[in-house]
Amino acid sequence: MSETKKFVYMNRKAPYGTVYALESLEVVLIGAAFEQEVQLVFVDDGVYQLTKNQSTDGIGMKNFSKTYSALGDYDVNQIYIDEQSLKDRGLTMDDLQELTYEDEDDDWAEKSSMKLVNREQLAELIGNADVLLNF
Amino acid sequence: MSTLHTVNKSPFERSSLDTCLSVVSNDSTVLLIEDGVAGALQNTTASSSITDAMGNGVKFAVLGEDLGARGLSADRVMDGISVVDYAGFVQLAADHDNVQSWL
Amino acid sequence: MPLEVNGKSYETDEEGYLANLNDWNEDVAAALAAADDAELTENHWEVINFLREYYEEYQIAPAVRVLTKAIGKKLGKDKGNSKYLYELFPYGPAKQACKYAGLPKPTGCV
Numbered sequence: 001m002s003e004t005k006k007f008v009y010m011n012r013k014a015p016y017g018t019v020y021a022l023e024s025l026e027v028v029l030i031g032a033a034f035e036q037e038v039q040l041v042f043v044d045d046g047v048y049q050l051t052k053n054q055s056t057d058g059i060g061m062k063n064f065s066k067t068y069s070a071l072g073d074y075d076v077n078q079i080y081i082d083e084q085s086l087k088d089r090g091l092t093m094d095d096l097q098e099l100t101y102e103d104e105d106d107d108w109a110e111k112s113s114m115k116l117v118n119r120e121q122l123a124e125l126i127g128n129a130d131v132l133l134n135f
Numbered sequence: 136m137s138t139l140h141t142v143n144k145s146p147f148e149r150s151s152l153d154t155c156l157s158v159v160s161n162d163s164t165v166l167l168i169e170d171g172v173a174g175a176l177q178n179t180t181a182s183s184s185i186t187d188a189m190g191n192g193v194k195f196a197v198l199g200e201d202l203g204a205r206g207l208s209a210d211r212v213m214d215g216i217s218v219v220d221y222a223g224f225v226q227l228a229a230d231h232d233n234v235q236s237w238l
Numbered sequence: 239m240p241l242e243v244n245g246k247s248y249e250t251d252e253e254g255y256l257a258n259l260n261d262w263n264e265d266v267a268a269a270l271a272a273a274d275d276a277e278l279t280e281n282h283w284e285v286i287n288f289l290r291e292y293y294e295e296y297q298i299a300p301a302v303r304v305l306t307k308a309i310g311k312k313l314g315k316d317k318g319n320s321k322y323l324y325e326l327f328p329y330g331p332a333k334q335a336c337k338y339a340g341l342p343k344p345t346g347c348v
Binding site for chain 2 (some may be wrong): 014048065089
Binding site for chain 1 (some may be wrong): 298300303304307
């Protein structure tokens, strides 16, 4: 029962146009309380969730992009970005916000949570998951 | 008859933009809104089909509020696509005879 | 049931949380606490203000575990533990302190 499982969240939708991105983020935050191993994957339009400088004043919706920077506090620090998805959309890692965590085992040094992956590595992430959650 | 075509789906996820571009005429405007704004950026896999349509005289616009919400700045938008606000959206609707929404 | 403070009426939900984040001020916080027969001390305010800053930055109310860790980092180990926080907020630090801070109930809190 107390065995740790690997939860992989697949995020494939842009924010705001549909509710998937926000729902995923809420499930991740709630799920973090169960202290399982959590990996977030951003692929296809999911990469738009992490863009810098989102400003939602004009569309009258809550800007939940700020919440991604709290993920480190929740020990969610394995965040994978699909390289091909960025490329297809004219984006690079520089367009995304920097997500970090403080490593408890390394005197709370601040480290990046983000890793760019290719499709082979993505296949591996999916293949190694105990639980796959899709949004 | 001129038509304003609005596309609110990402071109990387749905075929809305492709279908729209296959039927759009040169007196029409395509306005990208909501998740559709992703198609307006430079150097994407959707760019060439937009450039082709521009070559045929189709006009393009994108809603600035939806770009901003997604962290996409106006200077990343392809040349030839004009960035409009909500008032501009209304103006476009008024300037055309009809509106086709590719939902 | 609306909350009356200084002659003004504030909308709340069925559990007494402030409906509108921007309605909050210190008098409102004190009134929310008074409705639970609680009085706010300096120690309470530290946590309440911390929560408001956290919300402003991240747009969420932190889970208890996250709150405890972050308080410990900011205000010292003697305050960053659940015993201390539960003494201040016996109905649950995240739940009760968020209420007085005018924030929505923390995500995942039932």
